[in-house]
Amino acid sequence: MDKTSLFSRAGLIALLPLLVISKPGLAAPSEQQWAELNRAIAEQHIVPRYQALASASASLKTATSQLCAAPSEATLAAAQQAFHSTMDAWQGIQHVQFGPITTLMRNFSMQFWPDKKNLGGKQLNSLLNAKDHQTLDDEYFRAASIGVKGLPALERLLFGKAQAKVMAEPFACQLSASIAGYVAGMGQETAQEWQQYGQEFVAIDGNGYYEDNTEAATDLMKSLVEPVEVVRDNKLLRPLNKSASSPKPRRAESWRSERSLRNIRINIETLDALYRDTGKVSVASLLQAEDPTRAKQIDSDFAAVKQQLADLRDPIATQLRNPQGYAALKQLSDQLKQLHGNLEAAMQPLNIQLGFNSRDGD
Amino acid sequence: MLFASACKSRDGRHLLLLVDEEGNEVLQHPLPGRAHHVACHPQQPLLAAVARRPERFIDLVDFRDKHLLQRIDAGEGRHFYGHAIFSGDGRYLISSENRLSDGSGRITLRDSQQGYAIVADHPSYGIGPHEIALLAGGSQLAIANGGILTHPDKGRDKLNLDSMQPSLAIIDLHSGELLEQQFMPPSLHQLSIRHLDVNARNEVIIALQYQGDAWDDVPLVALHRPGQPLQLLRAPAGVNRQMKQYCGSARFDRSGRYAAVSSPRGDLITFWDSRDGRYISQSRVRDGCALSATGRAGEFLVTSGRGKAYHYDLLRGDKQLQPLQLQQPVSWDNHMTLV
Known part of the structure; x- marks a missing residue:
């Protein structure tokens, strides 16, 4: 049973002559990739x-x-x-x-x-x-x-x-x-x-949970993109509260064990690993072929976030209560917003639809 | 013709598409923004694509001559909620609206014989009216009052989650008189009544959306019989969880006995028997939301945010992909109507 839609089949046929001259960046990643x-x-x-x-x-x-x-x-x-x-x-x-x-x-x-x-x-x-x-x-x-x-x-x-x-x-x-x-x-x-x-993620033939490889990849890409926003909203913006005069350290994750920032550091390292450390083929390599400019932005966003995190020490309460620390956390949250925006934008050249009705329904 | 639906194309445009029975695109109408529901005129070749909140347009499109007949604007201080229907005789266009001055829900009738001028403006008897449907006979209207207050200045933010009071209201279409109103029980006041459908016995199937905590496991479907309180329906434990607290559309089948309810966040459609409120089964459809009854008892058409369309035969448990030949891939929006 052919699972590709009529569209992508028509698209593939149309693109064949171009593929022969092997120019990168002309088609979304294939089912095989x-x-x-x-x-x-x-x-x-x-x-x-x-x-x-x-x-x-x-x-x-x-x-x-x-x-x-x-x-x-x-x-x-x-x-x-x-x-x-x-x-x-x-x-x-x-x-x-x-x-x-x-x-x-x-x-x-x-x-x-x-x-x-x-x-x-x-x-x-x-x-x-x-x-x-x-x-x-x-x-x-x-x-x-x-x-x-x-x-x-x-x-x-x-x-x-x-x-x-x-x-x-x-x-x-x-x-x-x-x-x-x-x-x-x-x-x-x-x-x-x-x-x-x-x-379920191996040898997808349409008889398992997923209809095709792109659909299975969608769940994996959600795990890459959405957590950036969750980390920012829950782990940073809630303790940052409205202004430097009213931070809420006890809204931070794991404040009792004084590891709020360590958690975020691990989250980001994990997402970075999901993005690029999967061997021969990675999200990074697929994006590099489709949209090298976006790939470069994401690289620099990850690097900036990691650098900012390296400069921030737990406990987060101390950071929240001094002006430099508060400003640094705010900057980190802005950088995460940018990373999230670029990851989300990367889904279009990758031809991944994270969700339409499911993400922004009414 | 097969169905009409709003959608977003791969290149980011909001469109109204009409697809024929072979899956060919026979009409493509560009919309000024994201629409939600599409109503089909009962006699004329006319579609009404309704802006979702907080937008203000309804595009009336003649699908035989393929042109925009009229673009209705909600007017100053008003916006639509994504749903409108034609009256049974086709004369009136009936829509759910927000009146910003006091945040009250309104039900507005526009007369096609007077260039769609407003001829009636009734209260919806709640906040955030969403889907509306005519009862059998055509003189009474069922209204899903979602209960959630929003304001265009605050985007799509929900402003009253602690105090929301969703309800189902039945009104007289022409006088606006309230004939019956059923509220959610107080412990479930965050269970928003958003989408509904009515069968020939005037039973209402309701798709719910929960605004409370992520770990709560609440019923997500309700059934209403005339004069009785809402009957809350819960799927078996694992399935109910899988619905992810969010249902996007509800439709009875042609027989009026069976109902389908979509849960796009959980990637599944659940099926229910309105005779006893029994859960029947479920089918997996990725980002599946829009539903319509087909001409056959127990059969539904389902479309998805992934651009797919399926025929689902409930009685045989059989799901068939409907091939589509569109100009480019699309994401089908929340609702779809057979034409």
Whole structure:
């Protein structure tokens, strides 16, 4: 069954004489090129990152159990370190918002954020006060509210005010171990399911989830373009608030563990890797052939964003509260806007429609 | 003819296209901006392409002579919401509008015998009226009051999400009198009533859009029977989630028993039985939104933002691609009408 539309078939025929003289930049990427890229992104970018999350969260589970077995500064530091590794891994795959991570709301369960109504805090406190041992088992966690079963809840216990309770009360410590166990379970299941789900991006024949390679590529390109805006809106503009006189540091992501900027740095490195580090064929190489000017702009945007991030140190609260820091964050947000605009504009020469009714409906 | 729809072409132009049964483009009319719904006159070869908010045009196009008959402007202090229909006798063009001075929803009748001059301006009994449909008999109108306040000065920003009160209103077309109104229950007041269709029994199928938190799992379809409260319909757990809190269009089939509801963000169409409100099945259509009943019971035409068109036979569970021969690839807009 030929999946190409009449259009692209007609287009291909019309372009054949031009292709013979092999001039670049005259046609959108072919189905074959997308097929290669889809496979490379699934196998070399997504799957290893979910495996890293599974492995980091398994270590986190172990570290919290060891903390509860023998609470000490050393075991707490080890649990905190394991939390950082898990959050690093999560920030490196947070941009993928389709497939197994969306099953059973794993994406929200893993990180219920931004938590505008402080649901997580309220629910965690009521669990800590009730001290009901039933709330510690796996069965309970499966049905529990998404506010208490992921990384933000764990961060409160390991880094926030609740940390004293974790060190002093076995129940509170057990709660952190249970949350870590749930996070590890989600990490492992997601990585496992991607072994199968990743096949949707390989050898697309129209009988699987995707109709053709371009459609499959659309989901992958969404994961490249949309997170730039999400990072800017949620992680920068919300804490920046309206002006330098009223910043909101507690709206920043992961402020308790003082890694708000580290998260953004990982997000950008991840998107940069998705853009160019997929081997022989990459989004960068396809765009270079279609629209070298745009490709150059994107290169310089990524470089500028990374440079600005390298100059900014956590905690973000310190940056938000001094004029230079505030201005630098503002500049970073502007640079991200530019990067987002250029990535979005790059979709046209690549012939990728990120969504029409789905993105801007009425 | 097969269908008429607004669309955006690959080169970025907003167009009204008419496609015949072989998939050939038989009319291409350039629009002054993005349109939403297209209404077809019941007797004459006339299409009305309606601007989506906050634009102000309705292009009336004669598709036999292929020319713009008239461009209606919403007028100072007004804009359209993307939906208009012809009255059953074809004399009046009925549209949902925003009156900016007080943000109230209006239902306006324009008379084709008086050059489409406004002859009636009724309240919609809510904010943000969106799709409208005539009830059987043609003298009563169902209105989806989305509840969301917007203002052109604020672009497409939603200004009242905390206090919105969506409702379904039934009014007398000519007097404007309110005959029935059903509200969302208070706990679901952020469930916007946007799109609807009516069958011969005057049952209304409603496609909803949720404005609350991303993790909430709320019903996204509603059914209304005359005189009764809204019956909220929920798809099986996994499917309901997959609908991504957003439905874009709803249509009954020719028999009036089955309804299709599109969820373009979730890339799927769900099918429902209006006899008991039962969920029947779903079909995957990437960025699929616009729906129309075809002449056969249980069959729908679906178009997508990827420029595809499909016939879907619900009773056989069979999806067939409709080949199209267009001048260039397009993204089909939210609604489509059979001609």
